[in-house]
Amino acid sequence: RVGKLDARIKDEKIPLKYNLIGQETTGIGGFMKALRTIPVMMDIAEYVENYSPDAWLINFSNPSGIIAEALLNNTNVKMVGLCNAPIIMKREAIQRVPEGTSNIRIDYVGLNHLSWITGIYCDGREILQDQLFEKYDFINMKNIPKMDMDKELIKSIRSIPNSYLKYYYYRERQLQHMKEEEKCRGEVCLEIEEELLKLYQQPELIEKPAILDKRGGHLYSEVAVSLVSAIYNNKNEEHIVNVKNNGALDFMANDDVVEINCNVNKNGATPLSLKSLDNDHIKGM
Known part of the structure; x- marks a missing residue:
């Protein structure tokens, strides 16, 4: 995630000031994320082409469709885009x-x-x-x-x-x-991840934390x-x-x-x- 969750929060909150959808993958928020992510993915694709041209690049990074469009039409990397x-x-x-x-x-x-x-x-x-x-x-x-x-x-x-x-x-x-939500989704995810990192420090933890189900x-x-x-x-x-x-x-x-x-x-x-x-x-x- 280029810019990490701090950048996602900006993707989601800035558009709201202009009555636009702020979302990770759709609307202007998703396009803002694409503009940050595509250059980095192009660099990764270049490394794959140069050092392991027979490798497959399986991409989950959002927005998955736009990134697949960029890589499949502008690089020679063998690539498939995924989503859940x-x-x-x-x-x-x-x-x-x-x-x-x-x-x-x-x-x-x-x-x-x-x-x-x-x-x-x-x-x-x-x-x-x-x-x-x-x-x-x-x-x-x-x-x-x-x-x-x-x-x-x-x-x-x-x-x-x-x-x-x-x-x-x-x-x-x-x-x-x-607009009415107290926190955007990125802020919620940030809190969930902070809590998860605390839980993962516990050696006695042997089960999947219930809060992980809220992360998506x-x-x-x-x-x-x-x-x-x-x-x-x-x-x-x-x-x-x-x-x-x-x-x-x-x-x-x-x-x-x-x-x-x-x-x-x-x-x-x-x-x-x-x-x-x-x-x-x-x-x-």
Whole structure:
């Protein structure tokens, strides 16, 4: 994290003075972080190119999509961008699958923190559209203020939205919430990390501290290790990652970085084309 949490706090608080969203990855706050982070990531990529050109660079640094766009289009490093939101959304979606289903396919499309699950296929049958209006209290990322989605909005988007889309769908409400909060998210994280460092100094600590659940980053380690394993062991597994589009989405340029289902093996991540995406809302976003 370039500038550490002190810089994140500025990313989140400065925009509020100008009635703009201050958030780690979205809006002007996210772009401020990108401007600090990209030059450092470009330096790291240069080191990888010079000293270990066959190595893979797996990036979690936010904003993950913009950093992937910068590195994949301006360096020769072998790189994949990661986020924990897709696996959280995918696990929530799987809870909708009927018992006894033997084959599951989940269609996921978008950019990092601007994404949707557009279909859930159970043994070849799409079930999401029939469920949406009855079960639309979707999972909420812990670092995003909870805000219920309007039923009319769900009718319009016909998909399960990423939690971060609330900063776009409900901009004014989110902005007001941020202004009214006693502390921004970065300040909360700083307090959590200070408490964690004190706890980690205790030799008798043998369990994960409960306060760690409040920090965010759920399932990061699982996502990273499973991706590395899929590359190293040539598994041909399906993972949702950030890669160049390369024709997978016909409404995006080939060199645009998208967050999409990919086949992952020793050659990296190859985006899997969606069979169809009849959704003007998503294309417009």
